[in-house]
Amino acid sequence: MKNQPFSPIPEEIIAKSLAEMKFSDKGLIPAIAQQGDDGEILMMAWMNQDAIRETLTTGQVCYWSRSRQSLWRKGETSGQVQVLQHFRYDCDQDTILLIVDQKGVACHTGRRSCFYHEITPDGLKITQDVTIDPARLYGDK
């Protein structure tokens, strides 16, 4: 998947897209983030209409935080932003696929991807190492 500069999506196209997508009764839709150059699945989070509009106009991925009940500009605190490359959704219009360029790491544990637990015949395994100390991402508190 090629890395190309982001062009903002015009409002009329955003409005048409939002009208097609199906949101939960809480106004949310799941969004998968995949790294563009190597295809690694980074994380899954949720978006609402405001988060989608911000992502499509700025080119920086913005989710909806269910725990904080506010827009979650990915990387705003940690610096680990996601630059949008492609915005896709599925046949049922109820799941989003964001193809991104993740700066640094996606996971709050300091790992590249959030999907580092694996169930194997020998037991549960951790498949990824921490590459950035979380204290560096969020500061010592």
Next chain:
Amino acid sequence: MKNQPFSPIPEEIIAKSLAEMKFSDKGLIPAIAQQGDDGEILMMAWMNQDAIRETLTTGQVCYWSRSRQSLWRKGETSGQVQVLQHFRYDCDQDTILLIVDQKGVACHTGRRSCFYHEITPDGLKITQDVTIDPARLYGDK
């Protein structure tokens, strides 16, 4: 990601994994399916505890169909099964990543992946062609 033969997961490891995973108030957890050899995201669907147990013991991916309210053995009707390679979950234990070998196509429209709608500055685009006629997948009705 290498393609290796499936080994059934022992019950004690399944039980430990299920105890770690977080399910919605409807007993469900989202599961992303990714093709092992090229990293393509195929689909996102839902699993419950029974679907997870069946998947981990048989090596054939089984979801929970929210519309039919029953186990959904992927490919049972269409033949387009998903053979499990790796079963991972995320840092929050609330999303699953299935790395699979998809036989044929994942999407009921006859496309390899369900994520074929793309929002571009020029409008909505279809990014994938139909590779198997859906009439062949499900029979003429």
